[in-house]
Amino acid sequence: MRRHRQPPLPFVLLGLCLLAVVALAATACHRGDDEASVERRLDQKGTMDVVEEAAKDEYDPPSDGELSEKQMDMYLEVETRAAKIRQVAQKRMEERTGKDEGDEAKKPGLFDALRAVGDLGDLVTAELRAAKELGYNAAEFQWVKQQVVEAQVAMMGQQMRSGFAAVNQQVLDAMEAQKAAAGDDEERRRIEQQIADYKENAADAQQGDELEPGVEHNIELVKRYQERLQKVEQAASEQADSEQAN
Numbered sequence: 001m002r003r004h005r006q007p008p009l010p011f012v013l014l015g016l017c018l019l020a021v022v023a024l025a026a027t028a029c030h031r032g033d034d035e036a037s038v039e040r041r042l043d044q045k046g047t048m049d050v051v052e053e054a055a056k057d058e059y060d061p062p063s064d065g066e067l068s069e070k071q072m073d074m075y076l077e078v079e080t081r082a083a084k085i086r087q088v089a090q091k092r093m094e095e096r097t098g099k100d101e102g103d104e105a106k107k108p109g110l111f112d113a114l115r116a117v118g119d120l121g122d123l124v125t126a127e128l129r130a131a132k133e134l135g136y137n138a139a140e141f142q143w144v145k146q147q148v149v150e151a152q153v154a155m156m157g158q159q160m161r162s163g164f165a166a167v168n169q170q171v172l173d174a175m176e177a178q179k180a181a182a183g184d185d186e187e188r189r190r191i192e193q194q195i196a197d198y199k200e201n202a203a204d205a206q207q208g209d210e211l212e213p214g215v216e217h218n219i220e221l222v223k224r225y226q227e228r229l230q231k232v233e234q235a236a237s238e239q240a241d242s243e244q245a246n
Helices: 009-031 035-044 047-055 069-096 110-124 126-133 138-180 185-206 215-224 226-245
Strands: none
Touching: 035 069, 047 110, 047 126, 047 138, 069 110, 069 126, 069 138, 069 215, 069 226, 110 126, 126 138, 138 185, 138 215, 215 226
């Protein structure tokens, strides 16, 4: 009977090293977040190609409207990639329109102008492009973004109402102090009526819009991702400021 022989240890180690190199290379190719990789993909696939590809995606959102942690991770990954796409597209557009530093006198030709229009399209469709590059459903991403924005708006409303409540309490405390210091019953009754009217008006002002199903859940989820969301939104804001400046 012929026995199975184990391969020599050096060959085993060599094989493991080769597998590690291949895995790292595959990961790098998948991410491709460097400027050269982004530029290469922009040249390989035009704006209309991205729009047509994304338009084929369909997504049936959950009836409860609730986001998952996986979807939040997807949203952040897509927005991070989209920010890099916008940065590269903006740089290319500036170079082609003569707005790059030290070349203010350059007048773009017709070809450069047409290419700049394409760069503008890349800016507009950066999120769709990022979603497809990363292998995500563009329709699902757009739904997730809508839910995230809705949750953030609802959070702002809650924060504003909380701030108003604190101010209202300060006003009521001051009015109660006036009532305690009133010189006679008539003045005291007048202040009591003012307090009652103020409380009624404050209660009406504190009434918020009824939240859609799932929004409360999404608010709590967004809160847990707040730090990462702020980093992504700050990068997007800085990019928007750069575009306006140019």
